[in-house]
Amino acid sequence: MKIDWAALGSVFGVSLAVTVALVALFTLGVAGLSRRERAAAEGGSAGLALTAAYACFAACVAAVAYGILLITA
Secondary structure, three states, rough: OOOOOHHHHHHHHHHHHHHHHHHHHHHHHHHHHHHHHHHHHHHOOHHHHHHHHHHHHHHHHHHHHHHHHHHOO
């Protein structure tokens, strides 16, 4: 049995990059929601922060759904 180390390294690199990107997107979404809460406590409006948070969460859901599609196909 021969292991293709280049392909294994490529899969590892892509997996690491996608994981970091998803964590960053989720973190931005949580930060947007906390900014909305802070603005609501101060009597302001943070509609853009809320929209950005929902967009980040939607991108996370889309990436996870795509991953599940790739696994099951």
